[in-house]
Amino acid sequence: MEGLRGRGRGSGLSPAGDPVAATVTHAMPELPEAETIARGLRNPLTRRRIARVRVLRPDLLLEAPSAFEARLVGRRLGDVGRRGKNVVLELDDGSRLVVNLGMSGRLLYRSRGDASPAPTHPGVLLDLDEGAGTVVYDDVRRFGRLRALDADAYREWSRSLGPEPLSPTFTARELASGLARSSSPVRAWLLDQRRVAGIGNIYANEALFAARIDPRTRASAVPTPRVRSLHRAIRSVLRAAVAARGTTLRDYRTSEGVEGSYAPRLRVYGREGEACDRCRALVVRTVFGGRSAFHCPRCQPEPLP
DNA sequence: CATACGTCCTGCCAGC
DNA sequence: TGCTGGCAGGACGTAT
Numbered sequence: 266m267e268g269l270r271g272r273g274r275g276s277g278l279s280p281a282g283d284p285v286a287a288t289v290t291h292a293m294p295e296l297p298e299a300e301t302i303a304r305g306l307r308n309p310l311t312r313r314r315i316a317r318v319r320v321l322r323p324d325l326l327l328e329a330p331s332a333f334e335a336r337l338v339g340r341r342l343g344d345v346g347r348r349g350k351n352v353v354l355e356l357d358d359g360s361r362l363v364v365n366l367g368m369s370g371r372l373l374y375r376s377r378g379d380a381s382p383a384p385t386h387p388g389v390l391l392d393l394d395e396g397a398g399t400v401v402y403d404d405v406r407r408f409g410r411l412r413a414l415d416a417d418a419y420r421e422w423s424r425s426l427g428p429e430p431l432s433p434t435f436t437a438r439e440l441a442s443g444l445a446r447s448s449s450p451v452r453a454w455l456l457d458q459r460r461v462a463g464i465g466n467i468y469a470n471e472a473l474f475a476a477r478i479d480p481r482t483r484a485s486a487v488p489t490p491r492v493r494s495l496h497r498a499i500r501s502v503l504r505a506a507v508a509a510r511g512t513t514l515r516d517y518r519t520s521e522g523v524e525g526s527y528a529p530r531l532r533v534y535g536r537e538g539e540a541c542d543r544c545r546a547l548v549v550r551t552v553f554g555g556r557s558a559f560h561c562p563r564c565q566p567e568p569l570p
Numbered sequence: 571c572a573t574a575c576g577t578c579c580t581g582c583c584a585g586c
Numbered sequence: 587t588g589c590t591g592g593c594a595g596g597a598c599g600t601a602t
Contacts, residue, residue: 293595368595406579408596449573458597465596555575556595
């Protein structure tokens with residue numbers, strides 16, 4: 266995959282003896298990144314009023330810009346939260362602005378007179394009242410999407426997503442019954458937002474490593490004890506990544522523009538050809554379902570056909 | 571119905 | 587050195 270060729274972490278030390286910078290590749294904003302962004306926006310945005318909406322890139326919206334603007338302008342912001350990988354801004358009329366960050370999206374808060382460099386690919390701007398600053402949706406690749414939903418539409422949208430993996434109501438039993446009904450590879454199952462909300466390719470691979478499951482294993486073929494491990498692994502990996510404010514490989518930043526610090530803790534993702542830090546076997550990359558999977562062939566034994 | 575696959579978009583880098 | 591083709595991926599639409 267991009268950036269995993271050539272100069273990578275695998276080379277260990279640079280000629281100068283300094284640790285080589287983390288592998289450069291795309292970040293995929295997943296649950297921990299969305300959670301971090303939501304937390305960062307909560308204080309500066311709550312109770313602020315949206316004075317003006319500027320849509321620079323209409324293709325980021327799932328509706329006409331005029332309808333989008335009409336739903337937002339004049340509204341006061343409530344709490345800022347998260348659903349799966351989406352950042353959710355509550356509005357005072359019960360509607361919500363849902364932001365999916367796609368591959369390279371950033372949701373930044375810039376106070377008035379912010380001296381930091383201006384965002385390079387602004388797509389949508391929300392100017393706040395009384396000079397309180399601006400919320401900038403910035404996205405190089407424009408895979409992200411913003412939607413303004415009334416209360417009913419939001420409920421319907423939320424219902425289309427699977428359970429929150431960090432919620433106490435997400436149980437090993439529920440995971441087991443979901444897996445049992447699918448013949449997809451377990452990695453594909455974890456990436457499907459209708460099944461569990463918030464897991465992307467990075468944390469799917471990391472959780473499967475922690476649970477010692479080959480990512481190609483059919484979901485229904487994961488043995489029950491492994492399902493329990495996977496349930497624990499999903500939750501512990503996501504919690505640790507939230508605590509680290511997410512994984513920055515290249516694009517992802519918190520709402521304050523800061524990088525997440527989970528990247529050095531990745532054990533298989535992006536580490537093709539490197540020694541597994543549990544058993545020293547070499548990490549393998551496979552491609553299926555149109556994207557890279559990483560696993561340790563010794564810790565995560567190949568499923569029987 | 572469930573699963574598989576193509577599409578979007580652009581920065582980066584290998585290779586000429 | 588400079589140019590360029592291929593690659594990567596989340597979500598959605600379409601095909602099997």
